[in-house]
Amino acid sequence: MPIIPLEWLPPIMFAVLLVFMVSGFPVAFALAANGLLFGYVAIEQGLMSPALLQALPDRIFGIMSNDTLLAIPFFTFMGLVLERSGMAEDLLETIGQLFGRVRGGLAYAVILVGALLAATTGVVAASVISMGLISLPVMLKYGYSKPVATGVIAASGTLAQILPPSLVLIVLGDQLGVSVGEMYKGAMLPALMLVGLFMLYVFAVTRLQQGALPALPPDVCTFGSGNVGLRKACAVLFVLVPPVALIFLVLGTIFLGIATPTEGGAMGAVGALVLAYFKKRLNLGMLKQSIDSTTKLSCFVLFILIGSTVFGLTFRAVEGDLWIEHLMGDLPGGELGFLMAVQILIFVLGFFLDFFEIAFIVIPLLVPVADKLSIDMVWFGVMIAMNMQTSFLTPPFGFSLFYLRSVAPKVIKTIEIYKGSMPFIAMQIIMVAVIFIFPEVVTREKKVKLEDKPLSLELPTQNYGDENDLGGNQPFVPQFSE
16 A cells, blocks of 8 residues: 555645755756656555656657757847847937937837847847846936836836747747747737837826936937938938848748748847848857857756656656646636636746746646636737736846846835836736736637636546556657668
């Protein structure tokens, strides 16, 4: 008779994983160690076949052959090359001049540049740090409110989480089993609506707090009439056209079905190198830094994915997926209750975990329940992505706040950064609610009807005792060309 009953193993696995992570142990190794430890316990008690763990090499090779996840290093490299080629500085300078004459002009410029950087770099840290170094001193110099200025910069940087070609959407598409192109299409309108909300907030501040966001002095705004104005207009076009053209090239080919996200990412990487070359900023040092950072991020994702695979294999073998389904099935409110519980869970976890960790640990456990409830996976994924973006701004653990704090002048107190983020957190929660109440902003023509009656999940009887069972996954079979 087993010392630990089978029904106790899933909650114990979660508790031990939590202890590992709270102790500061690297998440990837915590997942793998937890899976191997409880795999050994389950095998010793006769609750799991050793053949499951023997299937791990096949599954790891399967991860490395995943064509969808190959888009991550391509888009990361594209973003890093563009960021190191000085695109942020050029955009902020020219767009700041364009909007400088109006109150809140620099704030509008930061939001627009944040959206453009998000659609080209897709990296939150790069966007926030670049805009913090370049824009924040200028905004403070001309009398901008410290909380509003820091809030605008931190929030605009997080747009990289939801605006295509977001890495979050790539990972969620892979974990939810839907096309990344469909995820991009679904996220585009909510992301643009969020940008509009940010700009509406800046407009409201300029009307309600007259001195919070002043216009630039006339002698600073050289964007005027005559030859000077014409030269400035040409400069704006010269700065705006290349990144916008690259965005349309990459996303357009994906949306039209001409290229897969991986192929689009490869085109974007080549396009970024071409732009850097014509700006005379392409050199071996910059290239080495970009490759180094891309490799580090890709390895980070790969190790977390391998660790979550080991954990998930054992977790399913001890019927952890059934435990999750029963747990979610007992929630009051039916499908509405499930979706609300998921959003609250993701929001809370976002305080402590990176989005990669949430995507690889939590999402695979929720997918079977969502699938049995016939929830539209694109809508489900976009709602989760918008929610995870909110966690980047939530004090005291929001990553975007940390990035900005690291480059902000000492005159700005941490509490002012936290205060400035609050209105933007509220706007992002509003967008999550809009997506929840009006699924059509994601699904377009498709209607989504939710029931609030109790859930009735038909859970299959699973048997992991078969030595040929691979935990629900097909083995990876390498293909060799002659």
